[in-house]
Amino acid sequence: MLQNDLLLRTLRGEKTERTPVWMMRQAGRYLPEYIAIRNKYGFFERCQTPELACAITIQPVDIVGVDAAILFSDILVVPQAMGLEVQLKENVGPLLPNPIKTVADLARVRVPDVDETLGYVFDAIKLIKQELNDRVPLIGFAGAPWTLLCYMVQGKGSKTFDEAKAFCYAQPELAHQLLQMITDTTIAYLKGQIKAGADTLQLFDSWGGLLSPADFEVLSLQYIRQIVAAVKDEVPTIIFAKGAWHSLDKMAATGAAGLGIDWCIPANMARQFAGNDIALQGNFDPAKLLSPIPVIEKEVREMLTAFGPNRHIANLGHGILPNVPVDHARAFVNAVKEFRFEH
Amino acid sequence: MLQNDLLLRTLRGEKTERTPVWMMRQAGRYLPEYIAIRNKYGFFERCQTPELACAITIQPVDIVGVDAAILFSDILVVPQAMGLEVQLKENVGPLLPNPIKTVADLARVRVPDVDETLGYVFDAIKLIKQELNDRVPLIGFAGAPWTLLCYMVQGKGSKTFDEAKAFCYAQPELAHQLLQMITDTTIAYLKGQIKAGADTLQLFDSWGGLLSPADFEVLSLQYIRQIVAAVKDEVPTIIFAKGAWHSLDKMAATGAAGLGIDWCIPANMARQFAGNDIALQGNFDPAKLLSPIPVIEKEVREMLTAFGPNRHIANLGHGILPNVPVDHARAFVNAVKEFRFEH
Numbered sequence: 001m002l003q004n005d006l007l008l009r010t011l012r013g014e015k016t017e018r019t020p021v022w023m024m025r026q027a028g029r030y031l032p033e034y035i036a037i038r039n040k041y042g043f044f045e046r047c048q049t050p051e052l053a054c055a056i057t058i059q060p061v062d063i064v065g066v067d068a069a070i071l072f073s074d075i076l077v078v079p080q081a082m083g084l085e086v087q088l089k090e091n092v093g094p095l096l097p098n099p100i101k102t103v104a105d106l107a108r109v110r111v112p113d114v115d116e117t118l119g120y121v122f123d124a125i126k127l128i129k130q131e132l133n134d135r136v137p138l139i140g141f142a143g144a145p146w147t148l149l150c151y152m153v154q155g156k157g158s159k160t161f162d163e164a165k166a167f168c169y170a171q172p173e174l175a176h177q178l179l180q181m182i183t184d185t186t187i188a189y190l191k192g193q194i195k196a197g198a199d200t201l202q203l204f205d206s207w208g209g210l211l212s213p214a215d216f217e218v219l220s221l222q223y224i225r226q227i228v229a230a231v232k233d234e235v236p237t238i239i240f241a242k243g244a245w246h247s248l249d250k251m252a253a254t255g256a257a258g259l260g261i262d263w264c265i266p267a268n269m270a271r272q273f274a275g276n277d278i279a280l281q282g283n284f285d286p287a288k289l290l291s292p293i294p295v296i297e298k299e300v301r302e303m304l305t306a307f308g309p310n311r312h313i314a315n316l317g318h319g320i321l322p323n324v325p326v327d328h329a330r331a332f333v334n335a336v337k338e339f340r341f342e343h
Numbered sequence: 344m345l346q347n348d349l350l351l352r353t354l355r356g357e358k359t360e361r362t363p364v365w366m367m368r369q370a371g372r373y374l375p376e377y378i379a380i381r382n383k384y385g386f387f388e389r390c391q392t393p394e395l396a397c398a399i400t401i402q403p404v405d406i407v408g409v410d411a412a413i414l415f416s417d418i419l420v421v422p423q424a425m426g427l428e429v430q431l432k433e434n435v436g437p438l439l440p441n442p443i444k445t446v447a448d449l450a451r452v453r454v455p456d457v458d459e460t461l462g463y464v465f466d467a468i469k470l471i472k473q474e475l476n477d478r479v480p481l482i483g484f485a486g487a488p489w490t491l492l493c494y495m496v497q498g499k500g501s502k503t504f505d506e507a508k509a510f511c512y513a514q515p516e517l518a519h520q521l522l523q524m525i526t527d528t529t530i531a532y533l534k535g536q537i538k539a540g541a542d543t544l545q546l547f548d549s550w551g552g553l554l555s556p557a558d559f560e561v562l563s564l565q566y567i568r569q570i571v572a573a574v575k576d577e578v579p580t581i582i583f584a585k586g587a588w589h590s591l592d593k594m595a596a597t598g599a600a601g602l603g604i605d606w607c608i609p610a611n612m613a614r615q616f617a618g619n620d621i622a623l624q625g626n627f628d629p630a631k632l633l634s635p636i637p638v639i640e641k642e643v644r645e646m647l648t649a650f651g652p653n654r655h656i657a658n659l660g661h662g663i664l665p666n667v668p669v670d671h672a673r674a675f676v677n678a679v680k681e682f683r684f685e686h
Contacts, residue, residue, distance in 0.1 A: 159502070162664055166633035212606045212628055245588075246608060263555045265589060285555050290509035321505055 004136045007068045008199060010313055011236035011257040011279050019304055019312050020067040021336040022139070023329065024240075024260075025319030026060040027072045030329060033059050043088040044080075047073050053124035054131055061136055064330045065337070068137050068200075069128065071193075073121055075143030075204055079152050081117035082109050082185055086151075099155030101167065106174060109152075111181050114188045121189075125196035140198030142190055144205035144227075144241065145182040146220035152178065161207055168219055175219070183223045187230045194234050201231060202238040202260070209243015209262075216247055221254075228254040238281060242318060248273035263288075263317035267306035281313040284332065289316070289324040293331045300335035309341040347479045350411045351542060353656055354579035354600040354622050362647055362655050363410040364679040365482070366672065367583075367603075368662030369403040370415045373672060376402050386431040387423075390416050396467035397474055404479055407673045408680070411480050411543075412471065414536075416464055418486030418547055421528055422495050424460035425452050429494075442498030444510065449517060452495075454524050457531045464532075468539035483541030485533055487548035487570075487584065488525040489563035492518065495525075504550055511562055518562070526566045530573045537577050544574060545581040545603070552586015552605075559590055564597075571597040581624055585661060591616035606631075606660035610649035624656040627675065632659070632667040636674045643678035652684040 002008070006020035028034055034056055037046060046052045056072040076094055080086045087095040100106055115122070128138055151157075153164040168175040190201055208220050220241065228237050232255045239251050240260025248270060251259055258279035261270045263286075270280055284303055289296060304314065314336040320329060345351070349363035371377055377399055380389065389395045399415040419437055423429045430438040443449055458465070471481055494500075496507040511518040533544055551563050563584065571580050575598045582594050583603025591613060594602055601622035604613045606629075613623055631642055647657065657679040663672060 160630055160664065162630040162633060162666070165628070165630035169631060169634035169638055209607060213609050215628070243586075243607065246612065264552060264586065266556050269589065285508070285558070287503055287505040287508040288512060290505060291512035295512055321503065323505070 002134050002137055002199075004067055007137050007313060008236065010311060011200060011238070013277070013279070013311060015310060018340065019307075019309070019314050019336055021314040021333050022066040022068040022070065023060070023064075023316050023320050023332070024070075026064070026066055026070065026329075027056045028320060029322035030320055030324045030326060031059055031063060032326070033063065038090070043074070043090070047077060048120045050120065050124040050127045054127045057124075057128050057138075058131055061132070063326065064333050066136070066333055068139050069132060070139040070202070071121070071125060071128065071141060071198070073124070073141070075141070075148060075206075076151060077118060077121065078142060078182065078185055078189060079148055081112045081114065081189075082181065083112070084109065084152060093157040094151055096151060096155045100152050100178065103174060106178060109178070109181060111184045111188075114185065114192050118189055118192065122192050122196035125193055125198055129197035137199035138197065139200050139202055140190065140193035141202045141204060142186045142227075144203050144208065144220060144239075145179045145186065145223040146211070147205050147207045148182050149175065149178055149219075150207045152182075161210055165210075179219065179223050183226050186227055190227065190231050191234075194231065198235060200236045200238065200257075202240060203227060205239070205241035205244065208241030211244075213246045216241070216244055217250070220244075221247060221250055224251070225254050228256050232256065238279075240281070245270070245273065249275065252278045258313060260315070261317065267303070271307075276311075279311040279313055280307060281315050283317040284315070286316045286318050286321050286324075289320065289328045289332060291328075293328060296328060296331050297335045300332060301339060304336065304339050304341075345477050345480055345542075347410055350480050350656060351579065353654060354543060354581070356620070356622070356654060358653060361683065362650075362652070362657050362679055364657040364676050365409040365411040365413065366403070366407075366659050366663050366675070367413075369407065369409055369413065369672075370399045371663060372665035373663055373667045373669060374402055374406060375669070376406065381433070386417070386433070390420060391463045393463065393467040393470045397470045400467075400471050400481075401474055404475070406669065407676050409479070409676055411482050412475060413482040413545070414464070414468060414471065414484060414541070416467070416484070418484070418491060418549075419494060420461060420464065421485060421525065421532060422491055424455045424457065424532075425524065425528055426455070427452065427495060436500040437494055439494060439498045443495050443521065446517060449521060452521070452524060454527045454531075457528065457535050461532055461535065465535050465539035468536055468541055472540035480542035481540065482543050482545055483533065483536035484545045484547060485529045485570075487546050487551065487563060487582075488522045488529065488566040489554070490548050490550045491525050492521055492562075493550045495521065504553055508553075522562065522566050526569050529570055533570065533574050534577075537574065541578060543579045543581065543600075545583060546570060548582070548584035548587065551584030554587075556589045559584070559587055560593070563587075564590060564593055567594070568597050571599050575599065581622075583624070588613070588616065592618065595621045601656060603658070604660065610646070614650075619654075622654040622656055623650060624658050626660040627658070629659045629661050629664050629667075632663065632671045632675060634671075636671060639671060639674050640678045643675060644682055647679065647682050647684075
């Protein structure tokens with residue numbers, strides 16, 4: 001039914017005529033068409049209005065020609081649905097003015113009815129699927145529980161998320177209660193996304209790489225495992241735990257169909273750690289999109305060669321930077337599309 | 344001559360009665376005694392006044408009982424000596440108001456006479472050695488050329504240092520000219536530190552982990568190699584390239600005596616990558632010092648057991664956080680000192 005199902009076939013382990021390509025944060029600030037919408041509507045207004053979320057989601061499909069759309073939303077809609085106030089300030093980042101520090105704070109948080117609190121996301125997905133009209137698959141997503149806890153406890157972005165960690169080390173029972181509540185909410189949320197039409201899902205553990213391997217298992221992976229188990233039989237799932245190269249083997253064992261990797265691990269090591277039965281997604285250095293176009297094209301060819309023709313989804317190793325020229329993003333996508341492996 | 348030479352003996356590969364311990368940024372903001380000095384003098388005044396640098400350097404030896412002192416200074420004194428204006432704002436970070444972007448900018452930078460421009464550091468080292476009176480060794484240090492380039496080009500701290508990277512990708516010849524000038528300055532600077540009395544040296548490549556493994560070789564490691572080669576026969580040298588676990592084997596091959604590692608790599612993998620002929624330094628999660636003291640003590644024992652009795656220097660995996668209570672820092676140090684391996 002889909003005209004371009006390269007991404008889904010790669011996630012199923014099938015051979016494809018070429019490597020599929022999309023970019024994390026592709027629906028975002030490097031696009032003048034996105035900025036035009038941003039200048040008129042607040043962040044959550046854009047997320048909560050299906051027509052706006054739909055227009056933004058489809059922009060990069062039309063403008064840079066990626067092989068998949070990813071829902072325009074934010075991982076922090078889940079803490080918001082759970083009862084926490086979330087503010088998103090342009091060019092500053094998220095602010096949760098009443099973060100969770102104590103048992104009393106935890107009592108303010110609930111596992112919500114997702115249709116009631118996040119129905120606008122499901123409506124957006126339905127509209128996007130209709131507007132995409134089977135051109136490319138739609139990726140749904142959620143934040144991993146550890147990464148959401150980071151924001152819910154720290155209350156804002158951080159280089160170290162030391163307050164979130166201190167909360168987990170000092171009050172482990174409370175931390176695990178919260179992580180389980182986030183997990184339960186996320187499972188319901190992702191099932192709702194699937195029901196609305198998402199073709200595949202990505203879990204973003206943006207701060208997984210801040211944890212030691214032992215803490216990553218306890219505070220992050222055991223919850224990711226529950227989520228993947230709950231959805232993997234319905235749609236293929238991609239885990240992107242930035243920086244957590246040390247646990248690629250364990251993440252592969254969850255039953256995920258793909259693993260996102262950043263640019264700080266060579267392709268052959270990632271493949272060795274993850275094993276042969278899973279797709280790898282990445283891993284172009286986002287800052288390299290600021291290079292001259294011939295450098296981008298050369299580096300894309302090197303990346304594709306390093307990963308080889310099978311079970312690879314070309315992507316950046318993290319979100320696209322806001323100062324990337326659109327023609328550089330397009331050069332990245334086109335370089336992937338034009339590459340052919342020699343037989 | 345030294346009463347406590349555990350650190351130096353560990354760096355030479357000798358067996359020791361216990362594991363030595365110190366903490367990155369141990370002379371810093373978590374100490375009320377440091378804050379008292381900071382409230383009276385500006386940052387560079389503290390660096391440039393040997394009596395102040397000496398007092399700050401020795402504080403953690405007296406207050407928390409570490410096995411080594413590390414010179415109080417900043418890696419940005421080198422760009423300053425090379426002709427760039429550097430401002431250090433408390434609680435904000437560094438600002439270089441005229442960063443390097445073009446050939447013309449590069450012409451403003453020189454390889455300076457280090458005795459003329461950095462003599463105050465050598466004077467501080469002489470005074471510290473005298474005041475330490477052979478209690479513990481003194482560690483000198485410098486920033487690795489890549490990390491210094493990051494600040495000299497970006498002009499301030501950054502999560503991604505994308506402008507510094509773009510400079511290197513778009514103008515590689517200029518970048519390598521600058522990296523070589525930093526390298527030449529750093530070699531002269533470190534030789535001056537040795538002559539003044541530094542017992543060992545650490546090279547901080549704080550942003551090495553932002554580079555892909557291939558870029559790390561080209562933009563960082565080839566310059567680190569020159570520096571280590573120039574000083575390693577005089578004093579043992581430790582390389583700390585945060586996050587660059589993928590190149591531990593190459594760093595070990597430079598002739599360094601020790602490698603710093605962060606908490607995101609398990610001890611056994613670090614040992615496997617680095618080989619058996621080098622000391623490993625680390626790798627306690629700095630945020631874990633915010634845990635209750637019994638948790639700190641338990642985790643220290645686990646760390647020491649994981650690294651084993653030989654060729655390990657206990658340290659944090661990054662600098663100590665400003666919000667760590669002094670008695671937690673002391674608990675960390677004491678837990679290392681009290682631990683004995685069973686025979």
